[in-house]
Amino acid sequence: MDHTGRARLSQAQSQFSPGNTYLNTATHGLIPHTARLALERNTREVATGGFSPGAVDSVVDAARSAYARLVGVTADRVAVGTHTSQFVGTVAASLPPGSEVLLAEGEFTSIAFPLLTRLEHGVRVREVPLDRLPEEVGPTTTLVAVAAVQSATGEIAPIEELRTACADHGARLLLDTSQSAGWLSTPLDGVDYIVCSTYKWLLGPRGGAFLTGTAEALAQLSPLAPGWFAGADPWDSLYGGPLRLAEGTRRLDLAPVWPAWIGLAPALDLLNEVGVATINEHDAALADRFRNAMGLAETGSAIVSLPAPEGTAERLAEAGISAAIRDGRLRVGFHLYNTEEDVEHLVKALSETG
Known part of the structure; x- marks a missing residue:
C-alpha cells in the first residue's frame, strides 16, 4: 500500500470506536462517527417535531x-x-x-x-x-x-x-x-x-x-x-x-x-474517500495473516471460516472478541477498521480455547 493509501486508511480508522475486537462485519458493519452524528441529529428532529x-x-x-x-x-x-x-x-x-x-x-x-x-x-x-x-x-x-x-x-x-x-x-x-x-x-x-x-x-x-x-x-x-x-x-x-x-x-x-x-x-x-482498492489490500492482508497463523491457505477473501469446537463463540465473547457461528463454523471478517493487533488477539484467544 502506498503512502497516500495508508494516510487515507488511517484517517478513516479514526472514524470508528469499537468497544471490543470487532470481527463480525459479515453480520453487521460498524457505522462511522459521521453516520452516528447524522442519525443522532435525525432522532432529535423526530423527537422534537423538526423532521421533514x-x-x-x-x-x-x-x-x-x-x-x-x-x-x-x-x-x-x-x-x-x-x-x-x-x-x-x-x-x-x-x-x-x-x-x-x-x-x-x-x-x-x-x-x-x-x-x-x-x-x-x-x-x-x-x-x-x-x-x-x-x-x-x-x-x-x-x-x-x-x-x-x-x-x-x-x-x-x-x-x-x-x-x-x-x-x-x-x-x-x-x-x-x-x-x-x-x-x-x-x-x-x-x-x-x-x-x-x-x-x-x-x-x-x-x-x-x-x-x-x-x-x-x-x-x-x-x-x-x-x-x-x-x-x-x-x-x-x-x-x-x-x-x-x-x-x-x-x-x-x-x-x-x-x-x-x-x-x-x-x-x-x-x-469512496479511502477507495476500494486500498480497503481490499488492507482487509485481505489481515485475513490472510490470520489464515497463515491458523495453518490455512491464503484466499484473498476478507471473510474466514474455520471449524468451531463447541463453546468457541462464548469463549471469544469472554475475551472481548465479536464473531459469529455460521453453518456450524466460526466466521470472522476483517474490514478497514481492523488492525494486526486484532488478528493477534484472535489467534491468542483461539489458542487458549483450543
Missing part, C-alpha cells in the same frame, strides 16, 4: 450517486430499496414458466428463497457446488444467481467464468454483492443484475439495499410492489390513479427507511 421527510430525498439521491461511484456505474442505473430479497423477488417474477435457474449449494436464502417460490410457477431451480456453477450453465439455463462472496464461508465466486458462460449460452447473471461491496473490486460489466444490502461492508444501518445492472436487463423488469417513491413525482404520487411511475430504473425504487439512508450516505462517502 422531503428533506431526505436529497440524502437518498446522494447515497445513490455515492454507491454508483463506488461500484463504477451511473446513478441512473441504480434503484433503492430496503432488502436484497425484494429485488431478487422482482427478478424472479420476470422468469417465465420453463425457466431454469442455477444456484450455488448453501446460498444465502435472501437469494434462494425468492427464486424457489417460483417453482410453483413452472420455474426449475438447480443447486450445484459453487466451483461447478460455470460448467453447469447450458442452453436451457435462464438465470444464474449467486453471491459474489459466500456468506457462510467467504469463498469468492468465479465471476469471470460465470460471465463468460452466461454470455455463451444467453443466460442472465445475478450477483449479490452484500458480502463484497466495499472491499472487493468486482467486475460488474456485463452482469445483468447486482443486488446489495448496505449494512455490512458498506457500513450503513440496516434498512437499505441497491439494485443495478445492465440497462437492457433492468429495462425488462416490472416493478413488483411499486409505491409512492417509484412515482414520476414521488410527492405527487401519494393518492389514487392513474399509474404514474418514474421512467428508467427509478420506477423500481422502493420507499426508503429514512434513518437507514441518513446513516448510509456519510458511510459511502468515507468508503
Whole structure:
C-alpha cells in the first residue's frame, strides 16, 4: 500500500470506536462517527417535531450517486430499496414458466428463497457446488444467481467464468454483492443484475439495499410492489390513479427507511474517500495473516471460516472478541477498521480455547 493509501486508511480508522475486537462485519458493519452524528441529529428532529421527510430525498439521491461511484456505474442505473430479497423477488417474477435457474449449494436464502417460490410457477431451480456453477450453465439455463462472496464461508465466486458462460449460452447473471461491496473490486460489466444490502461492508444501518445492472436487463423488469417513491413525482404520487411511475430504473425504487439512508450516505462517502482498492489490500492482508497463523491457505477473501469446537463463540465473547457461528463454523471478517493487533488477539484467544 502506498503512502497516500495508508494516510487515507488511517484517517478513516479514526472514524470508528469499537468497544471490543470487532470481527463480525459479515453480520453487521460498524457505522462511522459521521453516520452516528447524522442519525443522532435525525432522532432529535423526530423527537422534537423538526423532521421533514422531503428533506431526505436529497440524502437518498446522494447515497445513490455515492454507491454508483463506488461500484463504477451511473446513478441512473441504480434503484433503492430496503432488502436484497425484494429485488431478487422482482427478478424472479420476470422468469417465465420453463425457466431454469442455477444456484450455488448453501446460498444465502435472501437469494434462494425468492427464486424457489417460483417453482410453483413452472420455474426449475438447480443447486450445484459453487466451483461447478460455470460448467453447469447450458442452453436451457435462464438465470444464474449467486453471491459474489459466500456468506457462510467467504469463498469468492468465479465471476469471470460465470460471465463468460452466461454470455455463451444467453443466460442472465445475478450477483449479490452484500458480502463484497466495499472491499472487493468486482467486475460488474456485463452482469445483468447486482443486488446489495448496505449494512455490512458498506457500513450503513440496516434498512437499505441497491439494485443495478445492465440497462437492457433492468429495462425488462416490472416493478413488483411499486409505491409512492417509484412515482414520476414521488410527492405527487401519494393518492389514487392513474399509474404514474418514474421512467428508467427509478420506477423500481422502493420507499426508503429514512434513518437507514441518513446513516448510509456519510458511510459511502468515507468508503469512496479511502477507495476500494486500498480497503481490499488492507482487509485481505489481515485475513490472510490470520489464515497463515491458523495453518490455512491464503484466499484473498476478507471473510474466514474455520471449524468451531463447541463453546468457541462464548469463549471469544469472554475475551472481548465479536464473531459469529455460521453453518456450524466460526466466521470472522476483517474490514478497514481492523488492525494486526486484532488478528493477534484472535489467534491468542483461539489458542487458549483450543
